[in-house]
Amino acid sequence: MQLRCQNCHIPFSVSKDVVHAALDTMAEKKWDHYDLRCPQCKKVTRVSQEQLLHSAPNWKPKADE
Numbered sequence: 001m002q003l004r005c006q007n008c009h010i011p012f013s014v015s016k017d018v019v020h021a022a023l024d025t026m027a028e029k030k031w032d033h034y035d036l037r038c039p040q041c042k043k044v045t046r047v048s049q050e051q052l053l054h055s056a057p058n059w060k061p062k063a064d065e
Helices: 016-029 049-055
Strands: 002-004 011-013 033-037 044-048
Touching: 002 044, 016 033, 016 049, 033 049, 044 049
Parallel strands: none
Antiparallel strands: 002 011, 033 044
16 A cells, blocks of 8 residues: 655555554554554554555454454
8 A cells, every 4th residue: 555644745655464454453443544654754644444445455354252
């Protein structure tokens, strides 16, 4: 997934593993957005669940065990 920092405008990529972990956390805690840090300026970039789902269409929430 490609993102652009809202502060320094540098593009950076996020791996599928990070996207899936973010979606798992969001489902567990019922968040609307997930905060990812820019690797250059270290400021937070908010990413909506819709953007993350677009990047991981086959993601399924983990079943409660």
